[in-house]
């Protein structure tokens with residue numbers, strides 16, 4: 001089912017935060033970008049156990065075809081039907097997501113406008129990237145998005161056999177946690193959360209704990225581990241094994257992480273390779289943020305300068321900023337699809 005070679009598995013980004021696929025990304029019932037009308041819930045999940053007409057997802061509509069449907073989280077395309085299909089879903093896209101606890105989840109986007117799904121199986125997709133446009137292909141009498149989230153008990157079985165959960169509740173429980181933070185840090189913390197680097201509660205200005213940084217490294221680096229070891233000691237050993245951490249580090253127990261350690265680890269991380277989405281801001285804004293926060297742009301190109309930075313130790317938000325710098329700036333945002341009529 002999953003087109004997963006070792007190389008692809010190693011590059012597959014974790015899915016930390018999730019957002020809504022249509023309308024506003026974080027607020028249900030709010031208009032989407034560029035004034036796209038509000039999407040309403042036509043019909044929610046009806047579990048099989050409820051009897052009668054089972055419904056495996058949420059139907060979202062705003063009375064118009066053509067609205068942009070976005071990936072709800074970072075994932076891999078596992079199935080694409082460009083035409084009408086045969087299973088009632090019409091044109092649809094299925095993404096596979098690895099949650100931070102090691103669970104495999106699928107998100108399903110169905111009844112798309114024929115021809116609007118352009119991804120190919122095996123493609124990585126970043127959260128918020130368009131995967132198609134709202135239509136009524138397949139078994140649908142109105143224009144709407146049929147959106148599902150499924151949790152795979154057995155990764156070897158096809159997505160249709162995975163257990164459907166309430167997709168809107170699922171997203172609501174995983175929204176980015178720093179949206180209200182309007183300082184420079186908010187965007188970087190949410191970016192970090194989307195890739196599983198930081199959690200919703202992490203304080204951006206808190207000194208970066210070594211254990212937290214090691215989890216960030218393990219999420220950011222390419223390696224074949226499908227689950228991260230639960231204990232700090234085993235995680236450290238795995239990071240040494242994968243070449244992300246040096247064997248003899250001389251960590252001082254309890255001492256905060258230093259800028260020179262951070263610079264050392266970023267250099268090794270670049271060697272090993274990363275699996276991170278493009279950063280949250282376009283290049284010019286990212287460069288400006290780096291210049292203000294760190295005193296110079298492209299900090300991961302100037303690790304010697306970073307090493308000597310001080311006073312004060314690195315914070316969680318600064319670590320996210322540096323990993324985003326390694327990942328590269330955000331591409332120009334795609335235009336939101338205009339309604340068709």
Ligand SMILES: [Zn+2]
Pocket residue numbers: 055057058059146147
């Ligand atoms: Zn439906």
